[in-house]
Amino acid sequence: MTGGELCASCGAEVGRTRDGLCPECWYSAPERPKPVRDRFEKLRALEAAGYEPFAYGFEVTDSLRGARERHQAQSTGAPDEEMRVRVAGRILSLRDLGGSAFAHLGDRDGRLQVYFKRNVLSERDAALLDLLDLGDWIGVSGALFTTRTGELTVRVEELVLLAKTLRPLPLGKEEVTGDGERVVHGGFSDRESRYRQRYADLAVNPEVRRMFALRTRIVSGLRAFLDARGFLEVETPILQPLYGGAAARPFTTHHHALDTRLYLRIADELYLKRLLVGNLERVYEIGKDFRNESIDRTHNPEFTMLELYQALADYRTMMELTEEMVTTVLGEACGTLRLSWEGREVDLTPPWRRVPYRELVLEEAGVDIASASDGELRRAAREAGREDAASLSRPALVDALFSAKVEPGLVAPTIVYDYPIEMSPFAKPKRGDPTLAERFEVVVGGHELVNAFSELNDPVDQWRRFAEQAARREAGDEEAQGFDEDYLRALEYGLPPTGGLGMGVDRLVMLAAGQDAIREVILYPILRPGEEA
RNA sequence: GCGCCGCUAGCUCAACUGGCAGAGCAACGGACUCUUAAUCCGUAGGUUCUAGGUUCGAUUCCUAGGCGGCGCACCA
Incomplete structure (x- = not known):
């Protein structure tokens, strides 16, 4: 008996509740967005099926960018070379075609497509595929090949879940236009949200x-x-x-x-x-x-x-x-x-360019600060938009002139x-x-x-x-x-x-x-x- | 500190002079073994920032507040 708070829903004792609820009840509560509840359910399904939803590490042979570079360096132009890689990243896109699926993985500076073919995967890995969501961290191993549309892709033979996400990332959809230009549709662009949740901003916006x-x-x-x-x-x-x-x-x-x-x-x-x-x-x-x-x-x-x-x-x-x-x-x-x-x-x-301060003020504000009277300076400052010119000291007047008339023009x-x-x-x-x-x-x-x-x-x-x-x-x-x-x-x-x-x-x-x-x-x-x- | 603008589903955005709050993406169910903004069929998802007020009726109008953006002031 530690005197912890009790979950208002199931009565379980918790050190600290959120909205009065224990973790189980909080993630399942109807107030949560549907994607969060779904993901939490998948998390429990993963645990029940004996998967480790939060792994301890994953040895890779290459970063995503590294795999691409190594492939390019070794490529002789012949199709379907056998170059095996072990890579990891977040799932940025997922296209499930039933018997197979394509996904893009993203890591710190790279992006690489992976291809899941169910009859290549073990039964256990195939079952895991159904419990994945956008944003999840996974590791895969397999051979690189080029798809019919010309994209370098890993044919996945082994799939490992590295970290389950419980909250949907605000991922946009990335379109590669005919000119090879990348256009993001939707996405995460609200400045306030981006600054408050910089982790999500970084995760989702490579730029x-x-x-x-x-x-x-x-x-x-x-x-x-x-x-x-x-x-x-x-x-x-x-x-x-x-x-x-x-x-x-x-x-x-x-x-x-x-x-x-x-x-x-x-x-x-x-x-x-x-x-x-x-x-x-x-x-x-x-x-x-x-x-x-x-x-x-x-x-x-x-x-x-x-x-x-x-x-x-x-x-x-x-x-x-x-x-x-x-x-x-x-x-x-x-x-x-x-x-x-x-x-x-x-x-x-x-x-x-190197210019004396006095020369710039003379050029741009028409006042010689070495000889101008306080009154002249004050008038010039007022003309430059300083309503409070009357109350300013001489150095402050000069600085006001410089800030208003000179600085903005110095590109x-x-x-x-x-x-x-x-x-x-x-x-x-x-x-x-x-x-x-x-x-x-x-x-x-x-x-x-x-x-x-x-x-x-x-x-x-x-x-x-x-x-x-x-x-x-x-x-x-x-x-x-x-x-x-x-x-x-x-x-x-x-x-x-x-x-x-x-x-x-x-x-x-x-x-x-x-x-x-x-x-x-x-x-x-x-x-x-x-x-x- | 002052002025203007904004805040609607997880994200990006609609909703005319006040009249049942919507779409795309994401999600869920289904189909599909080379897709790439995948596609097709179906389902679900809301304290419209908060608190008051006006009104038969408020996302919409008014008041106050919160948070943000932009500009000004401040920052020698």
Whole structure:
């Protein structure tokens, strides 16, 4: 007697019921869709007949794609060669012709037809065939042959059930047109359902699997590129007593044992630069940052950032590095540098255009930010559609102009450099012009992709910048930097001249994959908790 | 946070100015031993997102809420 809940239908004791029911009653309840009840019945029939509906493994000779490739490599053009394979996958389609049946199996990156001929199968395997459903995982062995219609197919001699599905997958029907093009009919396309049930999305939509494989290639490519140049990959704290390195509202949490407030990092910047003080002269980190801001097509509250820092370098070095890194990695991952994003052609072929920030604002907004009065800036910002121009500070006005008039038009990759220094609390002043910072951003397809600068390494100057930020914070700007004394202490030990950059990895993947929504490139994007299925 | 749009069977979608809630796929029964969006015959499947309201009658109109999509604002 453990005091578990009782099934409202059959009275069986269960640790935890669903809708008041034990598993047996729940899967058989009339509220379940018919396909679920049918499958559960088949599951019990399988068990009764001595089949193992959830196997422990299956040795294959080839992946589905591998079988096809091996066949092609060994093929001499003669018909019906005897090449035996043992393969496994999900049943994606099933056409039962009575005495025989065809099915397509799908695995992570392949698809292969299998052919069941009842008088070839053992009685036991033939009986199993009747209990299969779309979505089930099976393993088969047999010889490859080509059907009359020319499709490579396994003639199944042995059939093994690997995992029974109790819920129908939202499979569409795939048509191969005369041109060899694949058209999916029906299918699973509702964005909300796809994000909430990403497992079903992945299982059913191979292009989604391909997209995430591309993402992985890109991230691996970034690592390989940096590792080859002597950068050390490191991990810095996600839970931080002070947040900084960017302007954003943080997530807050609490540590019980220390009884202290902690923040989820909004950037890696300050911890990474401390490592250069410690003579780890080239470091990078690829990890999640967290910003407690709204969610839209290009923003998810947790997102992946690459930050890297290189000693004895400045922002010019970073321009070279960025251009080479992005073109190398995307070139390898995508096979081309001519991409299409949000309906526009984006050609990443280097060299990228480099333009001073001030010049772009002058060109596109008609305002010289070096000489314009506050009033002129305000007027221009209002013309650009900013109703709240009257309440904005000078740097905010300039930024509003840039965002509204300049950024959307920068389709080809553009290195925008020399930002106003007020907007850049961690960047060194520009040599020869202390009103500017040695900072650049890369804008592609109208979106900011990279932010980089010659890192500020003068502790006294950094102190003043922190003080300005602190004043802003006291004035109610929640996104202003906190005053980080430990970081100042680190700078006092001597940060070498350093170039650093941050790149939004999700956006890089969006660009590479031609996706218009960040949620398409994040496996589990944030959603409001929804109803249970 | 604001505005617009959406939510109907497991999936993809219909249902006119308010009048018995439908189709295709999937499922189930049957036929078919080279099919491929297989085909043919038959069957079953619904809290129309939720709660109120108007009405003889609401998937449809109204109010509030939930979730989502798109846009704006925010995100230096």
